[in-house]
Amino acid sequence: xxxxxxxxxxxxxxxxxxxxxxxxxxxxxxxxxxxxxxxxxxxxxxxxxxxxxxxxxxxxxxxxxxxxxxxxxxxxxxxxxxxxxxxxxxxxxxxxxxxxxxxxxxxxxxxxxxx
Numbered sequence: 001x002x003x004x005x006x007x008x009x010x011x012x013x014x015x016x017x018x019x020x021x022x023x024x025x026x027x028x029x030x031x032x033x034x035x036x037x038x039x040x041x042x043x044x045x046x047x048x049x050x051x052x053x054x055x056x057x058x059x060x061x062x063x064x065x066x067x068x069x070x071x072x073x074x075x076x077x078x079x080x081x082x083x084x085x086x087x088x089x090x091x092x093x094x095x096x097x098x099x100x101x102x103x104x105x106x107x108x109x110x111x112x113x114x115x
Contacts, residue, residue: 023076035074044093
């Protein structure tokens with residue numbers, strides 16, 4: 001099955017110019033001129049669910065789900081610091097989760113090797 005990339009919308013523009021824009025984090029109405037455009041905030045839980053669902057239902061599209069550029073969404077420029085803090089917190093949660101997963105795999109192997 002071929003993936004059609006020719007009909008993609010531009011990643012930095014709204015789909016419809018007449019639609020009112022709202023901040024993706026706070027829901028505050030924005031104008032297109034004042035909006036700060038950035039990729040959407042993806043939580044650690046959403047990422048784990050996307051990977052699990054992708055592995056179970058369509059493993060062939062997993063690389064597309066994970067590595068394609070996300071369409072940009074509008075944010076209020078006043079919440080840039082809050083958005084950065086939320087992104088850092090989600091990255092930290094993912095890092096801790098991966099370290100726990102590695103520990104759960106590595107500790108039994110090390111204990112069996114030391115017997």
